[in-house]
Amino acid sequence: MVFGFEHVRRMDPVAYDLAVKEARKQSEQIRLIPSENYASSAVLEALSTSFANKYSEGYAGRRYYEGQEFVDQVELLAIERAKKLFGAEYANVQPYSGSPANLAVYFALLQPGDPVMGLGLPAGGHLTHGARLNFSSVYYQSHPYVGREDGWLDYDQIRDQALKVRPRLLIAGGTAYPRLWDFAAMAEIAREVGAYLLADIAHINGLIIGKVHPDPVPHCDVVSSTTHKLLRGPRGGLVLGKDRALQGVSEADALKRINRIPGRIDRAIIPGIQGGPHVNQIAALAVALEEASRPDYAAYAAQVVKNARALAEGLLDRGFDLVTGGTDNHLILIDLRNKGIPGWRFARVLYEAGIEANMNSVPNDPNPPLKPAGVRIGTPAVTTRGMKEAEMAHIARWFGELADAMSGEEVVRPEVVDRVRSEILEVTGSGRFPVPGIDF
Ligand code: DSN
Numbered sequence: 001m002v003f004g005f006e007h008v009r010r011m012d013p014v015a016y017d018l019a020v021k022e023a024r025k026q027s028e029q030i031r032l033i034p035s036e037n038y039a040s041s042a043v044l045e046a047l048s049t050s051f052a053n054k055y056s057e058g059y060a061g062r063r064y065y066e067g068q069e070f071v072d073q074v075e076l077l078a079i080e081r082a083k084k085l086f087g088a089e090y091a092n093v094q095p096y097s098g099s100p101a102n103l104a105v106y107f108a109l110l111q112p113g114d115p116v117m118g119l120g121l122p123a124g125g126h127l128t129h130g131a132r133l134n135f136s137s138v139y140y141q142s143h144p145y146v147g148r149e150d151g152w153l154d155y156d157q158i159r160d161q162a163l164k165v166r167p168r169l170l171i172a173g174g175t176a177y178p179r180l181w182d183f184a185a186m187a188e189i190a191r192e193v194g195a196y197l198l199a200d201i202a203h204i205n206g207l208i209i210g211k212v213h214p215d216p217v218p219h220c221d222v223v224s225s226t227t228h229k230l231l232r233g234p235r236g237g238l239v240l241g242k243d244r245a246l247q248g249v250s251e252a253d254a255l256k257r258i259n260r261i262p263g264r265i266d267r268a269i270i271p272g273i274q275g276g277p278h279v280n281q282i283a284a285l286a287v288a289l290e291e292a293s294r295p296d297y298a299a300y301a302a303q304v305v306k307n308a309r310a311l312a313e314g315l316l317d318r319g320f321d322l323v324t325g326g327t328d329n330h331l332i333l334i335d336l337r338n339k340g341i342p343g344w345r346f347a348r349v350l351y352e353a354g355i356e357a358n359m360n361s362v363p364n365d366p367n368p369p370l371k372p373a374g375v376r377i378g379t380p381a382v383t384t385r386g387m388k389e390a391e392m393a394h395i396a397r398w399f400g401e402l403a404d405a406m407s408g409e410e411v412v413r414p415e416v417v418d419r420v421r422s423e424i425l426e427v428t429g430s431g432r433f434p435v436p437g438i439d440f
Contacts (some may be wrong), residue, residue, distance in 0.1 A: 023438045028428050030355045030395060034177065034227050034331035034378020035203060038385070040291060041434045046284035047234050055276040058265060063170055074283045081289035085209055087217050088240035090262035093285055094269050094277040095237025098202045098226035102128035104239060105134060107272045108264035109196050109246070110168050112139045113384075117162060117195075118171035119153075121146030122331070122361045122369070125174045126200065143167065151323035151333070151363045153177070155185040162193045170364050172216065173200030176376050178308075178327040180213055187219035197249065198222040206230025206380070207329055209292050210301020217241060221261060227281075230304065230330060230380050233288030236281045239265050300383060304330045307379040310389040314396020320403070323362055323374070331378035335362040336403075342367070343374040345409045349402055350375070353417045354424035355395070385433035394427070 009016040026038070051074065056295035057064045060072035075093060082091035110116070116136060118129025123146040127134045130142030143165040147153045162170060170193070172186040183199055190197035199216035205225045207213035216223050221244055227236035244261050245254035257263035270277075291297065305328070307365040312326045315334065323333040336343045351357075360376035367373050382391065398420045405416035427433070 013089060027435045027438045028354065028425060030428065031381035031425055032355060032357045032377040032379070032395070034376060034380065035226075036356075037229060037232050037245045037380045039228070039288070039439075040290065042438045043232065043234055043284045043288050046287045047280050048255060049280055049283055051283045052278075052280035054279050056279050057270060057276050059270075071279050074279065074286055075277070078282050078286040078289060078336060080239060081286060081293065082240055083128070085225070085289055085293055086240055087215070088223070089243040091213050091240040092239060092262075092269055093227075093236075093238055093282050094274065095224075095239060096274065096278060097237045098126075098200070098224065099128050099236055099237075100269075100273060101224040101226075101237035101239050102126075102198075104202060104265060104268040105198050105224055106136060106140060106169065108261070108268035109222070110140060113141055114168040115141040115143055115165050116169045116171070117143050117145055117158075117165055117167040118169075119174045119177070120146045120363060123147050123174075123177035123363060124151075125171075126202070129171050129173070129200070130259060134405065140169075147177070147363055149364060150325070151177075152179065153181075155182060155189070155334065158186070159189045159192070162189050162195065166193050167195045169198060171194040171198045171200060172220070173198075173202065173204075175203055176331065176333050178322070178324055178329060178333055180328045181216070183214055183216040183219040190221075194247070194431065199223045200225070202226040203331070204329060206232070206292070206297075206301050207305065210298045212302075212305050213300050213329060222265065222417050227285050227288065227438050231292060232380075234281045234284035236278070236285055238285075239269075250437075270431060300433050303388065304379050304383045306389060307383050307387065307392050310392040311377070311379060311396055313429060314393050315399060318396060318400030318403075320399065321397075328378055331376060333362060333371055334375045334377070336375065337362075337373050338404050339406075341403060342409060343372045343408050344370070346406070347375050349406060349411055349417060350399075353398065353402055353420040354428075355398065382433075385435060387433055390434075391427070394423075398424070 035365050039308050055065050056071045076323050078093045079091045116130050119125030121131040128136050130136045130144050170190045172181050189201040197220045201218040203226050204213050222241045225232035225238045249259045253259045308327045321335045321338045347359040357375050357377045359372050361373045362374035365373050405413040
């Protein structure tokens with residue numbers, strides 16, 4: 001049965017059936033998409049509270065609608081918890097998700113046409129870091145940087161490019177970089193060229209909370225994030241950081257909040273790019289932040305990294321080629337060219353066997369984005385289920401067996417896919433690895 005869906009079942013059996021199928025799938029699979037996770041039952045319940053019914057444009061004490069006494073309190077609760085957890089001087093918890101959070105940063109700090117440098121999409125950046133067709137390259141001048149041939153970032157190379165481009169905004173962060181970010185090095189480059197520095201920590205938020213990744217807050221002008229992924233909150237976004245003055249503002253003007261980054265971020269979010277915040281999402285974030293402040297959260301974050309390392313070692317032992325040769329965080333990027341298997345096809349075969357991953361470009365990928373050479377995997381969701389190094393060894397074995405059962409795009413030994421699928425169902429159905437909010 002699925003958490004609290006009784007009313008949906010009675011009112012709308014069709015929607016109920018789809019929700020049950022999705023829950024069953026999430027429970028039966030090995031979920032390795034590194035940006036996905038399982039939110040707790042408490043977070044899922046908070047999403048369903050009556051806060052979902054309320055409009056609340058504005059900020060605590062400055063709203064356009066009556067009836068905000070509890071909304072104000074729950075938003076301030078989420079803000080205070082976010083500030084404490086990340087050691088930040090301000091936080092805005094209203095962004096609908098990570099992309100609006102980044103849009104707000106651009107809107108707050110830049111003028112249209114300003115040059116921006118973020119990690120290129122094919123090199124592991126995000127759409128909002130300056131990708132073609134995204135607002136970040138349509139309305140701003142995007143000069144993406146890339147890593148080296150082997151996938152590692154080269155901070156000297158980024159510096160050389162920044163000295164030429166002179167970006168107004170430099171972005172640290174990505175969606176497919178398996179190593180640690182050197183925020184201090186990025187801050188030095190930003191300072192040298194007079195850029196604001198944004199750290200987008202959507203992928204690594206939980207590792208920072210768990211202190212298994214360097215902390216961006218002391219180094220960056222702004223930090224943006226999603227609130228799901230490793231953090232295990234609801235789908236949502238967050239902007240936080242130190243309370244710094246805007247560049248070029250006189251000492252006297254810097255005393256006014258609107259000449260400071262927090263004031264600009266607040267104004268960029270509403271009225272700049274959003275209307276009413278999703279207060280139920282903010283309430284659920286408050287719950288997730290409370291969960292992340294508990295001692296067991298640090299252990300979970302550390303285990304995510306241990307699991308990723310164990311999985312990487314198992315894959316290397318089976319002849320998989322990993323971008324940068326391994327991982328320091330929660331994700332692994334596999335380049336399947338040495339196996340002669342297209343990444344997009346391997347992702348599909350993994351799925352048929354019960355493993356959810358996603359196809360992904362690898363550095364210098366000769367293939368188009370919808371037929372990339374790589375597969376991206378990560379350990380947040382399996383770690384939330386309580387899996388450890390022993391289970392990572394099984395997963396690595398399944399990857400090896402499935403790759404060996406293929407020749408190019410073809411599955412030449414379909415019985416292997418069937419066997420792996422039943423082994424996975426045995427593990428996920430054993431009751432040893434429960435999924436929060438789902439009880440089959
Ligand atoms: N969609 C996210 C990911 O999968 O990395 C990025 O926003």
